[in-house]
Amino acid sequence: MFLVGLSGGIASGKSTVVAVLQELGCAVIDADVIARQVVQPHLKAYQQIVHHFGTEILLENGEINREALGSIIFSQPEKRQLLNSITHPQIQKEMLKQILKYFVLGYRYVILDIPLLFETNRLTKLMKYTVLVYCSPGAQLSRLMLRNGLSQAEAEARIHSQLPLEEKCRFATHIIDNSGDPESTRRQVLRLHRHLEDSLHFLWLRLAVGTVLAGVGGLGYLLL
C-alpha cells in the first residue's frame, strides 16, 4: 500500500479534485473533515480550545463558532500556532486510524487531503507522491471571497497564513492546474488517476520479477 498526499492553498480546488477521485473509487481521507470531528463538544481538543480561546468562540448550542475562531486565527499568527498545536495531534491520530481501516479493507493506495501538508514538511516523507492543486492568485482570491463571503483584506489574510502556492509547486511530484474551467481540471485528474493505477501494475511487476529472480537464485544454489 502507498500513500498519496494531496494539498493546495485555501480555495485552490482540493475538494473539487477529490470529488472526481472519489467518483473513480479512490479512498480519500480529508483532514478538513477530521478537523471538524475532533473539535466536537466534550472531546479533548474542544476542551483545550475553550480553555485557551474562551467561551466567546462558542455558539449558543455549545459548538465551536468556526467563523469567530477563523477570524481570530487568520489574523493572529500566534493564536493560529496555538490552535494548530491543539488540533493537529488529534487530526493525525484519526488519519492514522483511517489509513489502517483502508489497509484492512484491501485498498492499494490512499489519498490524504491535507491542506497544510507542505507547511508540516515532515508528513511529505511518508508519501510516495505529492499532488498540488494549484490555481492562479487572481482565481484563488476571487473564489475565496465568493465562497466565504469575505472582503479582499480578509481573504488575503487567509491566503497569507499559508505558504504561497508558487512555492508549494516546487515540492510536489504532480501539479493539477485548476485555474481554468472544471472540465480541464477533470481531464488532469483522470490522467493522475491513470498514473496511480499504472504505478500499481508496476509494483506488481516488480514483485513478480523479484519473486522469479529469488526462485532462480534459490534453484541455482540447490543445483550447484
Ligand SMILES: CC(C)(COP(=O)(O)OP(=O)(O)OC[C@H]1O[C@@H](n2cnc3c(N)ncnc32)[C@H](O)[C@@H]1O)[C@@H](O)C(=O)NCCC(=O)NCCS
Ligand atoms: C479555523 C477554523 C475553525 C475555520 O473553520 P472553517 O469551517 O471556516 O474552514 P475549514 O475548516 O473548512 O478550512 C478551510 C481552509 O482553511 C485553511 N485552514 C484551516 N486551518 C488553517 C490553519 N490552521 N492554518 C492555515 N490555513 C488553515 C485550509 O486551507 C482549509 O482547507 C478551522 O479551519 C480549524 O479548526 N482549523 C484548525 C485545524 C486545521 O489546521 N485544519 C486544516 C487541516 S489540518
Ligand SMILES: Nc1ncnc2c1ncn2[C@@H]1O[C@H](COP(=O)(O)OP(=O)(O)OP(=O)(O)O)[C@@H](O)[C@H]1O
Ligand atoms: N475550475 C473552477 N472554476 C470555477 N470555480 C471553481 C473551480 N474549482 C473550484 N471552484 C470553486 O472555488 C471554490 C473553492 O473550491 P474548493 O472548495 O474545491 O477548494 P478547496 O481547496 O477544497 O478549498 P478549502 O480547502 O479552502 O476548503 C468553490 O466555491 C468551488 O466551487
